[in-house]
Amino acid sequence: MTLRVQILKDKFSQSLGLPFKELLPESVIRLAISELKIKYKKRLFDPFITLWAFLSQVLDADKTCHNVVSKIIAHLAEAEVEVPSTDTSAYCQARARLPEKLLEKLFTSSAQSLEEKVTTEYLWCGRNVKVIDGSTVSMPDTQENQKEYPQPSSQKPGCGFPIAKIGVIFSLVTGAAVALCIDVLNTHDIKLARKLYSFLKPNDVLLGERREQGRQGVQGEL
Known part of the structure; x- marks a missing residue:
């Protein structure tokens, strides 16, 4: 792993809240959901919060669900939104609901977006x-x-x-x-x-x- 990659990884893992919100905006996820005709219920752990949390969990040295739920709570508290309990079951269920085709779509679109910026x-x-x-x-x-x-x-x-x-x-x-x-x-x-x-x-x-x-x-x- 290069030093630059390690620095970025450490930065994300040490961040409070959900830093992937800036890298993978809600508008991009919403567009993918619309194109794939995915339906979801409006709830606290919607696809946006859940996906940002899941990506943070993958990169974090502490990959426990308790740790990622604490990041979700910090994110929602900063946004002055009602925060959930520290119980992890709701997050785990929401993560299991993430459609595989949505992850594949975002994987492809993110790579294409970066390629388009190459001169x-x-x-x-x-x-x-x-x-x-x-x-x-x-x-x-x-x-x-x-x-x-x-x-x-x-x-x-x-x-x-x-x-x-x-x-x-x-x-x-x-x-x-x-x-x-x-x-x-x-x-x-x-x-x-x-x-x-x-x-x-x-x-x-x-x-x-x-x-x-x-x-x-x-x-x-x-």
Whole structure:
């Protein structure tokens, strides 16, 4: 992690209230909700408050629901709005209600917004360089998750967690992720990379790492 990224991460985690309100304005979220025709009830933990809180929770060193609810209370108190109790159940239920398609829409629109601000002086030989990489993520041990993303076969049933392999394309200029795909753990890296090719544009340069065994990673241009 670069020093600049760490500084920004620390700034957000140490902030009172919900700092993502400034980075992801309500107007942007409202537009996405409208385009996706998502209906929601007007309540204290609406999609806006819940999403800002969820993003803060992900970045915070203290990822407990109690901590994020305290940030919500600070945010609402500053806005002179009736604050909820410190009980976390309402927030957890609201977070579970966030539609996955809304998160995907905001992921895409945020990356596009940053890309639109890139000028030619930041391009490499007039080309936009994209970086491809992969990783794995674990998730709660539920029947649904185990069915979709089985744990490693080397682990005995009940002794492991579902694990998925993810592939991501980043913009070298903005640092933002512009594409993401998820598959089962034993998916080959090349297969995962091919799923991301459709997100590349003409004249993009795709950069990937070299394998430890000497095999070449995905590198090239369109």
